[in-house]
Amino acid sequence: MSPTACESRDRGADGQRGVGKTALALHAGHLLKDAYPDGMTQVIILGDPTRGPGNLAEPECRRIIAALDVARQMGVPVEWFALSSGARIALDSGTENMDWTAAVLRRLIEFTQAGGEVNVIVTGVNVGAQSYWNAEATMLMHTRGILIMTPDSVMVLTGKEALDYSGGVSEEDNFGIGGFDRVMGPHGQAQYWAPTQEDACRILLRHYDHTYVVPAERHPRMASTEDSADRDIRSSPHPQLADCDFTTVGDVFSEERNPERKKPFDIRAVLRAVTDADSTPLERWAYWRRADTAVVWDAHIGGFPVCLLGLESHTIPRGGFVPAVGPASWTSGTLFPQSARKLARAINAASGNRPLIMLANLSGFDGSPESMRRWQLEYGAELGRAVTNFSGPIVFVVITRYHGGAFVVFSKHLNERIETAALEGSFASVIGGAPAAATVFAREVKTRTQADPRMLKLRERLDTADDQQAAGIRLRLVEMSAAIRSQKLGEVACEFDQIHSIHRALAVGFVDRIIPAMELRPYLIDAIGRGLARDLSPEEHRRASRGAGAPR
Numbered sequence: 001m002s003p004t005a006c007e008s009r010d011r012g013a014d015g016q017r018g019v020g021k022t023a024l025a026l027h028a029g030h031l032l033k034d035a036y037p038d039g040m041t042q043v044i045i046l047g048d049p050t051r052g053p054g055n056l057a058e059p060e061c062r063r064i065i066a067a068l069d070v071a072r073q074m075g076v077p078v079e080w081f082a083l084s085s086g087a088r089i090a091l092d093s094g095t096e097n098m099d100w101t102a103a104v105l106r107r108l109i110e111f112t113q114a115g116g117e118v119n120v121i122v123t124g125v126n127v128g129a130q131s132y133w134n135a136e137a138t139m140l141m142h143t144r145g146i147l148i149m150t151p152d153s154v155m156v157l158t159g160k161e162a163l164d165y166s167g168g169v170s171e172e173d174n175f176g177i178g179g180f181d182r183v184m185g186p187h188g189q190a191q192y193w194a195p196t197q198e199d200a201c202r203i204l205l206r207h208y209d210h211t212y213v214v215p216a217e218r219h220p221r222m223a224s225t226e227d228s229a230d231r232d233i234r235s236s237p238h239p240q241l242a243d244c245d246f247t248t249v250g251d252v253f254s255e256e257r258n259p260e261r262k263k264p265f266d267i268r269a270v271l272r273a274v275t276d277a278d279s280t281p282l283e284r285w286a287y288w289r290r291a292d293t294a295v296v297w298d299a300h301i302g303g304f305p306v307c308l309l310g311l312e313s314h315t316i317p318r319g320g321f322v323p324a325v326g327p328a329s330w331t332s333g334t335l336f337p338q339s340a341r342k343l344a345r346a347i348n349a350a351s352g353n354r355p356l357i358m359l360a361n362l363s364g365f366d367g368s369p370e371s372m373r374r375w376q377l378e379y380g381a382e383l384g385r386a387v388t389n390f391s392g393p394i395v396f397v398v399i400t401r402y403h404g405g406a407f408v409v410f411s412k413h414l415n416e417r418i419e420t421a422a423l424e425g426s427f428a429s430v431i432g433g434a435p436a437a438a439t440v441f442a443r444e445v446k447t448r449t450q451a452d453p454r455m456l457k458l459r460e461r462l463d464t465a466d467d468q469q470a471a472g473i474r475l476r477l478v479e480m481s482a483a484i485r486s487q488k489l490g491e492v493a494c495e496f497d498q499i500h501s502i503h504r505a506l507a508v509g510f511v512d513r514i515i516p517a518m519e520l521r522p523y524l525i526d527a528i529g530r531g532l533a534r535d536l537s538p539e540e541h542r543r544a545s546r547g548a549g550a551p552r
Helices: 058-074 095-113 129-138 160-166 174-178 180-184 197-211 267-274 337-350 369-373 376-389 433-440 442-450 453-464 467-499 502-507 517-533 538-544
Strands: 003-008 024-033 036-047 078-084 118-127 147-149 154-156 282-284 294-301 304-311 356-362 394-402 418-423 513-515
Touching: 036 058, 058 078, 058 095, 078 129, 095 118, 095 129, 118 129, 118 197, 129 147, 129 154, 147 180, 147 197, 154 174, 160 174, 174 180, 197 282, 197 294, 197 304, 267 294, 267 304, 267 356, 267 517, 294 337, 294 517, 304 337, 304 517, 337 376, 369 376, 394 517, 418 502, 418 517, 433 442, 433 467, 442 467, 453 467, 502 513, 513 517
Parallel strands: 036 078, 078 118, 118 147, 118 154, 304 356, 356 394, 394 418, 418 513
Antiparallel strands: 003 024, 024 036, 282 294, 294 304
């Protein structure tokens, strides 16, 4: 995995190579990996901390623009080891540098909107223009690149010293303004954290394991795997949780242990069960607060690189201040605003690159006042747009329960490439039986309650009772009414769930097939292969698999 060739592509400055003329260096890097015996090529931008440090003026900006142009011509990603104090300020240089940083911003916008990938490792303090460039390259809905930070990484618009001097609001240090722990990680602006720069480079290489596409090919190449394609996932371990007694993944789908598919479980255990045992998944945005319920993995299934999505399926405690108008905890299978945003960004990043797999335990979007005030509608709409615009195979599997507005954003009417399956014993309906009975069928529940023989008998007694007896009967009538209503709610809910079963979803065309849990992994591998075959000619399929062992 070490670089074997490194050809200098310096642009925008005259003079001898290797002699510092600007505050950054450019290279076209070449990596050798098992699946890519001919090498993996990237254009590399390196900030130079010895000059300025990393001040940006016309020479630096010209080089960055040239690097992006070279990457677009070659069809390869850009690696940016970012270290810059922003636009150069000197007695003989000022506003013209702002124009040059704007020129870089425009080229970044054009490059990423055309599908270009920029991966950023923040190697130190980034100020002003560099921070904006990092955001433009990696933080927007359409961007594919990743941003990795370390304990030394900071991204700020204005440093603490300047803020203090100008009378602005600052923090105790620059890390409190733009470090990973307090800002960039919890708010989903950085995808990964690494303890050292060396570890950051390892994460970047793992990212390429799942995403790198050789120019003239359409998808990342398959990886070699010894994991059996027909492995039964039910024996895979399930971790101990405070509110869960499952010991294996099979317990989640068991008619004996979880007949109504309502018990909480660990979604990561299910995701790990379907992925190749000899490949380690890479989780994006693991530290994104308020997006805790959404899980995004880059993984391999049957050797195929995929974007694998899931929804956390047990209650997660909220940290920090909890508004009175919001949920006390993050509830199982619920899409909160930042969770929807997280999934939308992941889907956009994978579009046109690798298949999308969603293992669904969804109860819909949260409709609390807090969520509505935090752009629930906007991010839900972004999720629908991401699914609609996705280019490539989408495999959607209902693994336990599937209710609510999530039906809309993952509907086959949004994208004809969606293939939907469901595990035996799962449930799918617009609304669950219990809320349906309490809201949609409230009048039916009331009618059944009033018509119950026990209620009728009490009313008959009330009609013939004297004043002294009537008070006690009325009290008994109220108590009896509440108890019977609870029973009728359960009856109507059960009837609703029986009618709106997964088999009805199959009959009306929402689900393409129903499969047993033991066949989930082989089904996914088959569906991914079929989906990719629609994109590739036979020759392209052979070339994409070159150097990779076929999954057994």
